[in-house]
Amino acid sequence: MFAEAAQAIRDQHATLSALDSFAGDGDHGTTMLRVADQLERAINPASSLHLMKIFENTGWNVMGVDGGASSAILGTFFRGMGSAEGGNEVDCHGLAAIFQAGLKAISKQTKATCGDKTMMDALIPAVAAIDSAAGSQKDIGYALEMAAFAACEGAESTKSLTAKYGRAKHLGEKTIGHMDAGAYSISLLFAGFSAALNERNK
Amino acid sequence: MKKFINTPEHLVDELLEGLALAFPNKIKAASPGIIARQQSKPANKVRLITLGGSGHEPGLSGFVGEGMLDYSVVGGIFAAPGAPKCVEAIRNACAGGSSALMIVLNHAGDVLSANIAMEIAQHEHLDIKAVTTHDDISGGSDPMDRRGLVGFLPVYKVAGAAAERGHSLDECMAVAVRMEKNTRTLSVATRTATHPSTGAPIFDLGEDEMEIGMGQHGEAGTGRMRLQSADRTAEVMLNMLLDHLTVAKGEELLVIVNGAGATTLMELLIVFRRVAQILESKGIRLARSAVGEFITTQEQAGFQMMIARMDQQLIDLWDAPANTPYFVQA
Numbered sequence: 076m077f078a079e080a081a082q083a084i085r086d087q088h089a090t091l092s093a094l095d096s097f098a099g100d101g102d103h104g105t106t107m108l109r110v111a112d113q114l115e116r117a118i119n120p121a122s123s124l125h126l127m128k129i130f131e132n133t134g135w136n137v138m139g140v141d142g143g144a145s146s147a148i149l150g151t152f153f154r155g156m157g158s159a160e161g162g163n164e165v166d167c168h169g170l171a172a173i174f175q176a177g178l179k180a181i182s183k184q185t186k187a188t189c190g191d192k193t194m195m196d197a198l199i200p201a202v203a204a205i206d207s208a209a210g211s212q213k214d215i216g217y218a219l220e221m222a223a224f225a226a227c228e229g230a231e232s233t234k235s236l237t238a239k240y241g242r243a244k245h246l247g248e249k250t251i252g253h254m255d256a257g258a259y260s261i262s263l264l265f266a267g268f269s270a271a272l273n274e275r276n277k
Numbered sequence: 278m279k280k281f282i283n284t285p286e287h288l289v290d291e292l293l294e295g296l297a298l299a300f301p302n303k304i305k306a307a308s309p310g311i312i313a314r315q316q317s318k319p320a321n322k323v324r325l326i327t328l329g330g331s332g333h334e335p336g337l338s339g340f341v342g343e344g345m346l347d348y349s350v351v352g353g354i355f356a357a358p359g360a361p362k363c364v365e366a367i368r369n370a371c372a373g374g375s376s377a378l379m380i381v382l383n384h385a386g387d388v389l390s391a392n393i394a395m396e397i398a399q400h401e402h403l404d405i406k407a408v409t410t411h412d413d414i415s416g417g418s419d420p421m422d423r424r425g426l427v428g429f430l431p432v433y434k435v436a437g438a439a440a441e442r443g444h445s446l447d448e449c450m451a452v453a454v455r456m457e458k459n460t461r462t463l464s465v466a467t468r469t470a471t472h473p474s475t476g477a478p479i480f481d482l483g484e485d486e487m488e489i490g491m492g493q494h495g496e497a498g499t500g501r502m503r504l505q506s507a508d509r510t511a512e513v514m515l516n517m518l519l520d521h522l523t524v525a526k527g528e529e530l531l532v533i534v535n536g537a538g539a540t541t542l543m544e545l546l547i548v549f550r551r552v553a554q555i556l557e558s559k560g561i562r563l564a565r566s567a568v569g570e571f572i573t574t575q576e577q578a579g580f581q582m583m584i585a586r587m588d589q590q591l592i593d594l595w596d597a598p599a600n601t602p603y604f605v606q607a
Contacts, residue, residue, distance in 0.1 A: 092475065100355050101477050135361055138393070141310065143330065143356035143386030150359065151393065184389055241385040245416070245424075 077118045077133070079274075080267030081111035087263055094256035098243035103256040106142030110149060113137045126165070130173070131157030144241055145257055148181055148194055155180020167218050171209040174202045174222075185240070189229070192236040192243065192250060197229035197261035216272040223262070223269035230258040278476035285474040288354060289331045296338060300602040303342045307369065310362050312338040312349040323440040323449045324348065324370040324377040325433065328363055328387055330356045332473060335603035336572030337382075337429065342601030345437035347377075354474050355574075357386030363394035371403040376446035378453065380432055382425025383411035406446060408432070408453045412462040412583065414521045415490030427535040427581045428460040430571050431595065434604070438597035452594065459586040461522045463514045465489045467504060468539060470575035479574075487579070489514065507544060511551035511582070518584045519561070529564035530556065531595065533583040538573035540580050545569070548580065565595055571603070 084091075084107045092104030117133040124132070134154025140146045159176035161169045178198065187193045189200070204225040208218035233255035238244050243255075282288060290309070297306045307313035318324060328350035329337045338349040348366040352358035363379075370377040381391040391407060398405050411420050412428025436453040444452070467487045469478040482488060482501075487510070489500040505513070524530065534549045536542070549568045556563050564587045572581075587595070599606045 096477060100472050100479050101475050102354065102356065102472060105474060106353070106356065138359035138390070139361040141352040141356060141358045141362065143352065144389055145386075146359055147357065147386055147389035147393065151389075184392060244422075 076268050076271040077114040078267075079271040080264045081114040083263040083267035083270070084108065084111040084114075084260065087259075091256050091260060094254055094259055097253040098238060098246055098250045099241070099256065103145060103260070106140065106145050107260050109140040109142060110137050110146055113140060126163045127157045127159065127161060129157070130154070133157075145194070145260070148185065148257070149260075151180050151184055152177040152198070165215070167205075167209040167213060167215050170215050170218060171202075171205045174205050178202050187240045190236060191239040192233045192255045192258070193238075193240050194255070194257035194261050196233045196236070196255065197226040197258040197265075200225035200229040201261065201265050216269075219265065219269040219272050223265040226258075226262040226265040230254055230262040233258045278471045278473070280471070280473055282473060288473055289351065292331065292334065293338070293351060296334075296602065300342075303600065303602055304338070307348070308365065310351045310358060311366050311369075312341050312351065313369070314342055314347055318347060318375075318440075320373045320375050322375070322443055323446050324375055325437055325440055325449075326350065326363075326366050326370055326377055326379045327381070327429070327433070328352070328358050328366075328379075328391060329382055329384075330354065330358075330386075332575060333572045335570065336427075339603035340430070340433050340601045342599070342604075344441055344597060344599030344606070345433045345601050345604060346380075352386070354472065357384065357390050360390045360393035360397070363390050364397050367394060367398045367403060367405055368401075371398070371405060374404070376404040377406075378436060378440070378446060378449050379405060379407040380429060380436065380453065381407055381409045382429050383409050383421070384424060387425075404446060406450045408436075408450060408457060410457050410460070412457070412460045413490075414461050414463055414517065426462040426464060427533055427572050427583050428457065428462050428585070430533060430535075430567070430583075430604075431460060431531060431585050431591075432456050434597075434599065435591055435594035437599065438594040441597065452590070455588075456585065456591060459522070459591075460583065461518045461585070462581050462583040463489065463518055464537070464579060464581040465510060465514060466537065466577055466579035468576075468578035470538060470577035473575060479577075489517075507547040508551045511548045512555060514582045515552050515555055515584070518582065519559075522584060522586060524561055524584070524586065526560040527562070529562045529587045529592070531565045531567075531583075531585040531587050531591075532556075532563060533567045533571070533581075533585075535572060535581040535583065536570040537577040537579040537581070538570070539576040539578040542569065545580055548582070552582065564592055 088104035095103035138150030411423035416423035
């Protein structure tokens with residue numbers, strides 16, 4: 076799952092930097108490449124760690140790429156996922172609980188929410204989609220497919236928004252018209268998660 | 278891009294290596310991305326930690342040394358370091374039961390990493406407090422919307438001097454907070470910097486334009502206008518600062534004019550001259566001053582103008598000795 080997410084990031088890193096250059100300093104793609112390295116390291120087959128420990132370690136390593144707010148938020152998300160109660164075998168309810176725990180960890184660090192033109196515009200609907208799939212007894216593959224779809228729509232929605240957080244905030248309405256680079260990164264991660272599950276099941 | 282670099286991936290490592298080699302009697306690379314004093318303080322004195330991205334030299338690691346910082350945690354180019362390195366620096370600073378004060382410039386990534394690190398430090402019962410600097414007046418009325426610009430310098434200086442004199446963590450914190458609350462900065466940019474990793478310009482500005490309120494990374498400010506003379510620019514900016522800090526006749530100010538990277542010392546001095554003249558005409562005392570480069574953004578042209586209201590204790594701490602790579606005072 077992490078491998079596919081890392082690949083999705085790698086394929087699009089130039090686009091991520093280009094998006095960032097409208098509102099930031101144009102290095103988001105470079106930061107995300109280093110995040111992708113950490114995601115790939117996490118799934119080292121030699122590792123026999125507990126799933127939650129893998130999330131926690133990955134979160135810490137993602138924070139360690141020193142990529143400013145992006146890596147701090149993503150690292151907090153993965154580290155938060157690792158704080159969920161759960162075993163190595165996860166059903167859709169368990170998956171929803173893990174993603175909720177990630178989101179909760181972020182909300183402790185930032186007040187950013189939907190509409191602020193940040194990663195949260197993609198992340199919040201994606202996690203909500205997993206919750207809703209779990210509520211209607213769907214399987215994990217379906218849940219992640221819906222999450223990827225919701226994240227993608229969320230990232231698209233940032234085009235019409237004005238940035239309220241981070242450096243882009245100071246550009247105000249000049250940010251309208253461009254997708255938020257962080258939200259696009261989140262949509263790529265979920266696209267990778269979904270591809271991993273849905274291709275494996277085919 | 279015309280820069281003397283090797284590979285973009287190694288920019289930060291190589292600049293830190295250079296810094297440590299250039300000032301071996303003052304600082305050392307304690308571990309990758311952490312600059313520390315060559316000789317650490319006695320354990321009973323408060324240690325000062327800061328964090329921030331690279332590409333702004335001599336900020337922030339250039340102020341590690343006697344009388345100022347104990348540790349600087351260094352991030353990527355224009356990007357905050359992550360929490361893991363901050364935690365490592367805090368653990369080093371607090372080893373053996375010492376207390377520490379973390380000084381955080383208000384930028385999204387720095388604040389996030391500092392907050393996460395502070396939570397972990399508190400969980401480990403380490404004796405640490407944090408102060409956030411937000412001196413930029415272009416951010417709006419909410420202080421938390423205001424960015425941390427060159428106003429970090431007097432905070433490092435007075436808190437560092439207090440720590441050196443053996444003041445407690447609470448006393449150092451109080452001095453840092455008072456200094457911070459009385460500091461205001463405004464920046465102006467006339468030409469963009471290029472990002473040293475990507476080679477791309479970080480903003481566009483017309484040949485005959487200037488922008489007041491530009492951030493440290495070329496974040497847009499509030500007022501874009503035709504380029505003005507040094508005197509006129511100094512007048513506009515100083516009046517905005519004096520208004521914001523509500524400075525009264527007879528009060529004492531510290532003034533810093535900080536070059537953004539490509540603006541010459543000649544220009545900075547011409548601007549400073551006008552600042553001093555205006556203060557004198559208004560009956561405001563210029564208690565102390567500094568003109569030079571303390572935090573830069575590559576070859577961005579422009580400067581930051583900083584004023585701070587001083588009292589006798591703050592002046593006394595500002596005057597205390599310091600021996601760091603880029604701030605030395607006997």
